[in-house]
Amino acid sequence: MATVMKREWTYNGVKKSAWIVRYLDDAGIKRQKTFEKKKEADAYRDQVRQEILQGTHVAKAASLTVAELSEHYLRLAEDRVKDGRIGRTRLRVLTVATRRSIVAGIGRRVVGELTALDVEEWYRWMIREGKLLPPTAKERVQILKLMLDHAIKYKWAKANVAVEALKELRGVRKRKIRTFTVDEVRTLLESMSQRRKYQRDRYHAMNLCFVNLAAFCGLRYGEVTGLTIDNVDFNRRVIRVRHSMTIFGELKGPKTQSGVRDVPMPNHVNAMLRAWIDKYTVPNEHNLVFSTRNGQRVDGSTWTHQDWRVILKHAGLDNGPQRLRFHALRHFCASWMLETGWSVTETAHHLGHASFDMTLSTYSHVVVGGNRRHDMMERSVQMALPATALRPHPALPDARETQDA
16 A cells, blocks of 8 residues: 655765655555665655544645645635625635734645644644734634645545544633623713713714614624614614624625514613614615714714714723623623613524524623622522521521621
8 A cells, every 4th residue: 555665876976865655545646755774665655654544644745735725715705706696795804814814824735644733732822923813813723624624625625623622622612702780881871871072963873873872782893883864764673683783894694594674672771773764864875873974874983983982981981891792781781681671592593693602602791790699599498498408407597697697
């Protein structure tokens, strides 16, 4: 199956030697690889034999480098953008991950020779040299997995070594976003109730709409800026979520079918939107509810990096170890719904989640104080246990006596 042979020759009067591993791959093609030392040749022979038996061997000549695979994958991603299978935002994520991490870290490696240990070492390199947070580095490994799936399809690789590496990274999760408490939302809204000095009425009104749509309707920023007038039903007090505005100014549908949903509006949001549309909406290309005075889309990067930070600072909420993002209002909305009696399935549908698991794992935060939770615990115990079980045990002091002491 695979043999090691010694080759000797003379070059310019100097005797030279090398060790050659010759074998037939699983397609019956003759392959060979040369080594300076017999120990290296023997090790490669044993590796080839094992890989051929397992059906995972790919000769170096039949494979390509990770950098070449990445370029091929990005070209196909560009085609997917053209026919609408993915958005430009996704292409941007893939491009950044490829250029900054994949090509920079393992671009010269041959795809068919990558191992799970190589991927794990690359993950550590991204954290050490690339200065990425562990969750971000894990996302780059997941993108490599997609590329290796692509390589297997074209027979440039036989196994996806990133799968094994990701098993070792199961415990790496995104840090939960810092969300608003009830008191912080009240502080925010009280702060915004009065227009700041030199702030135009129109932008003050728009900021109020943005915050209330996120905090009480659970809309994402792109869903707010992509909201069209024809999708606001004031009579039924419902917002039909059908679009989202991308960072490139494209109005696209939600990422999943579950994102298409009808969201009920509280009375004050219904009145606020009606007043905005009557007074401030201007004609624009997509019939958007919110736009600039010239009918252009609201720039997301400018608003979230400038206006939102000013809003937080004015409310005194720009402190803490982690900055409160605008998206945290959506997290607050979900957590408050769960705390106030909404079922998990109702909350998941309201947010546009395909699975309620995501609602619980990502969006369930504690937004009420500990005293209320203690009260809830006491009521649960009293409902579950007989009255006799709740009396103090004779051998233990009465709780009231302990407190008095």
